[in-house]
Amino acid sequence: MVTTRMTALLDELAVRRTAGLDGSFARHCAEVLGVDGLAVTLSGGASALQHSGGEPVWFSGPADVALEDLQFTLGEGPGTDALRTGRLVLEGDLDLVSRERWPGFLPGAEKLGVRAVFSVPLQIGAILVGVLTCRRAGPGPLDQRSIADLLVFSDALTLTLLGSTEPEDPGAGNWLAIDASLYRAEVHQATGMISVRLGVPPAAALVRLRAYAYAADEPILEVARDVVARRLRFTPDGALRDGDGSETAR
Secondary structure (H helix, E strand, O other): OOOHHHHHHHHHHHHHOOOOOOHHHHHHHHHHHOOOEEEEEEEOOOOOOOOOOEEEEEEOOHHHHHHHHHHHHHOOOHHHHHHHHOOOEEEOOHHHOOOOOOOOHHHHHHHOOOOEEEEEEEEEOOEEEEEEEEEEOOOOOOOHHHHHHHHHHHHHHHHHHHOOOOOOOOOOOOHHHOOOOOOOHHHHHHHHHHHHHHOOOHHHHHHHHHHHHHHHOOOHHHHHHHHHOOOEEEEOOEEEEOOOOOOOEO
């Protein structure tokens, strides 16, 4: 049985469905769920990113964006696993997770001050819309009532993302229709540029982009922006930055 606060939150979610969801509401949702922050990432669908991450479309703050970017760059983490498997990933203490499971994500999450992560696939039947990832700065599992709230909230959120089931409701929100406003639009563009320049498939180009961002310890969005602005050029042997043609980057 869900809590009274969650019932009220679901009522508010239904009201906000046509107007869209903002950061302040995300922070309110996080508070009701008993976590420090949350982010919703849509699955990549048929794009070049479909097996390697998704598009963050709603989050409560910069820390949540950073956590999503970390998973996207590495191609590993609880949200990535939930997207790939369609199963819950509930880790109340990342210090207890084997380093072999997420060798890059765990130290990165520690650096971000994240100690617990809970990822829920947003799914109805065979339709996997995306993933809801919640984080905590301190360790501790979710109790049964909190898990019930989280599951009910994720179901309602999935319906919101899909839009109204009523065809006559033209005002229903539908976040699946985003295109140029994609959070990682520049990553898509940079991936395409690298693919053309090197003559490799987009998936391979994305691997190169991710590897460079990880090795250089730079946010993948900043690396992508440098590629799009032609300040960073990928070659078969590595990558070169403008003004430093003698040095091959990682």
